[in-house]
Amino acid sequence: MEQRIGLLGCGTVGGGVIELMRRRKQRLQSLTGWEPIIARVLVRDVHKERSVSLAEDMLTNDPDVVLGDASIRIIIETIGGIEPARTFILEAIARGKHVITANKDLIALCGEEILEAADAAGVTVLYEAAVGGAIPLIRPLQESLTANAISDLKGIVNGTTNYILSKMTETGADFDEVLKEAQDLGYAESDPSSDVDGLDAARKLTILASIAFYTRVSLSDVEVTGIRKITARDIAYAHELGSVIKLLAVGTERDGALTLHVRPTLIPKSHPLAHVSGSYNALFVRGDAAGDLMFFGRGAGALPTASAVVGDAIEVLKTMRQPQNGGYAPHPRPHKPVDQERAESASHYIRLSANDQPGVFAKIAGVFGDHGVSMETVLQKRVAAHSAEIVIVTHDVHARHLRAALKQLEAHPDVTTIHCIMPVERSVNA
């Protein structure tokens, strides 16, 4: 059965939502029992070009066409800002519609008003995308971790500042220079103050702290310092001290009292937050039962944000039916064959012992070459008399080519033992 959805806004996030719902059409249906349809899309300018193709009669610039449509029971808001998003959402709630939003500004400032209205109207409002983009944060804090008294939240929740600080760290350039570059690349807004002065992070902290500390926090409770004053020299000294500088949103609860700060902070390289670079976001959480946890991933972008929005939509659609034992068994699921050779090629580490004689290494290299295995790094050590230990890191190689090469090497008169073979993980973290 169809379930009609109204989408408010069709920019970066709204376009991503349409794209992802199309991609996952089948799964949404089998998971929720509904066939969700984006029936109407509200925009400012119906003639503007869109990243997704839309039937002409879906688009409108008249909010009443969407909000007044009684057949629409779910509204997804991706306009952003306080007004008119607030009025639209309150009207949708008053009309008994469930609401999903990615709007951190609105939830940080008017979350209480909106969620109380939802409670009174008996509808659901979800906002996982408002903090940390694709990273599941709101729901894990509210559900999986709700048995904890959470004492500490530490988040890298603003991608723009993290990108700027990461670039400053990599290149040694100063703030102004990197900001300019980030603006040219579209990673920072032409008016960057909401990001670089820490306000966006403060809004997100307001939302996270309210949930994690199981209370209500307002934006004015957060003490905010931005990153404008950080120089290349601070970054160099932090490095000398074994640390990196990050804009950290920090909330703590001690004896029932909270502290709430957003400010640049040195983080030792041994801390997992130190390795959250570029446009990634992360949240570190300490609970009295769970101990230390970290969540890491993409904090923004069309599809990462849509991932959270559509996840919320699935949740709403599910609760429109009966609760289910989702996940492991219930739905008829496609059979997927297991094919261990199917994975793409990978770099490998190989350690072997061989006779320590001139020409032996060339012979080994020849065997690899014959099987199309090329080498990235070679370490050669004399270990005992007449015996050398050789460590080879290959370029990407298919399992069967590597196996063929190793089989020939095992039988090779100059190779004593092949000690160890391991795949080498690629770096992530753009």
Next chain:
Amino acid sequence: MEQRIGLLGCGTVGGGVIELMRRRKQRLQSLTGWEPIIARVLVRDVHKERSVSLAEDMLTNDPDVVLGDASIRIIIETIGGIEPARTFILEAIARGKHVITANKDLIALCGEEILEAADAAGVTVLYEAAVGGAIPLIRPLQESLTANAISDLKGIVNGTTNYILSKMTETGADFDEVLKEAQDLGYAESDPSSDVDGLDAARKLTILASIAFYTRVSLSDVEVTGIRKITARDIAYAHELGSVIKLLAVGTERDGALTLHVRPTLIPKSHPLAHVSGSYNALFVRGDAAGDLMFFGRGAGALPTASAVVGDAIEVLKTMRQPQNGGYAPHPRPHKPVDQERAESASHYIRLSANDQPGVFAKIAGVFGDHGVSMETVLQKRVAAHSAEIVIVTHDVHARHLRAALKQLEAHPDVTTIHCIMPVERSVNA
């Protein structure tokens, strides 16, 4: 209203569940609308000493006393292993009880049977604690990320092997030596094979892959290599190559086919998984919409595991009432004052410029000393003629002491400018 719960098993995890439910009594009630009571506890030996105090009539060694109690609608299973846990759980389901379990062996081997039985009986079975202890993994994969086609799972899901590999990396000792030490400390079982040969990790991968790839995977599909053959030398070479060695559980989907491996793997230090050391667990996930994500935290232990079990219990209790807009606003919540000075003391980084004259540094150090601020590290650089730049990292200091010292320094005739003040994050990762 009371909601009676039956607990099967009262060892490490069962004891943690009782402890945590007592600690969070108030919150459980306000979140779920029920007053959950552990009414009966099944053990082998009712006379054994327990980590938690229990009324004598709660304990029993007769499964029928728990499973046959019609007033008990929720069962928490913390016995472990296949039988009798499987039979007990199936009987509870048949009697219309909801079930929460931490039993990865059982879910990996009989998950399908159990969840199909639950579906048929219209009850809920949750098992968040079965993989990754306190880390929310199952529910985020099933809910928040369910709009993604997940292509890659990479997990450090066995704490024992991660501890051993971390220790080998730190100390340069060999496998046998570190294993023995881990056994003496109780971090490894006397029969360590399930851990060090990778079987425990394979069971967890079976569960995660079934959910993430939206299909059914059996344990025999996983190709397993343990860590017995890793030597100190491999670890040293990995280090030379800028990498660390981890036992990785890896699942991939390409073109509808899966690969499933557990094996030691080199991970470059720039990869977030490289920094998951000691007894921590982590899961790296790649989704087509969300991009790259990582979840990190404690994979075992009484309270971390109880955190997940009680989180599941709250979920079950909630769905016994109406769905709610949990989290931000609905429940009456305690007011918590914001007190920015309340946080415990922290180490701070301070960069300032001062006249480059003999004795100036001593004067600055004196000002800090007068306010009880002690220094951990000092870097002093001559920057321009007559002007020195000084970087100070303090030991832990209270904000008001630091502020007082800085106020005095600002007015000091030899101090030109205080450029930058930042807190310094402590390391985590035991």
